[in-house]
Amino acid sequence: MNVSEAILTRRSVRSYKEKQIPEEQLQRVIESARMAPSARNKQDWKFVIVQDEEKKDELHEAANGQKFVKEAPTVIVGVATKPDDEMKCGIPTGVVDVTIAMDHITLKATEEGLGTCWIGAFDQEEVKEILNIPEGCKVITLMSMGYPDEELGVMYKDRKNPEDITCRDTYY
16 A cells, blocks of 8 residues: 555544554554654654553543544553744644654554554543553644454545645735
8 A cells, every 4th residue: 555545545543443552563663753843853642552451541531522432442641751842933843743654644544554543632631540651741632543343445535626725926
């Protein structure tokens, strides 16, 4: 599978098989995050890999009771370790850097036959407490990951037309 196929195949998966991800496969997915670009190459991130059933159950509660959080074999929690650092343009590096790395995870996971779902509905402080994430860090996202119940394939995605989302030389 090439990158274009992964982009067209990837979708949010909320139903997983009861099958653990082999460690070698999980490490290939994590390697894709490790190789992601980051501001000034600081790599101010940490990825908490959660597979413990009790922890996943607690995360499920912290994520508004979304059932698939506890049912997925793995939840990866993307953490910005220096969330207040900013690029010269005033945008926080932690949010951008972790987001890029997590997107690398979604695409590599797709290539590996795994499904993922980006989770933004969660209680920040509760997740930090569950996972012992230090003060000063910020959880950017939770991402469920596992073998999807239904096979992934290229599918139609309802998206705006290119001319509706792009401009040339000036904003209009």
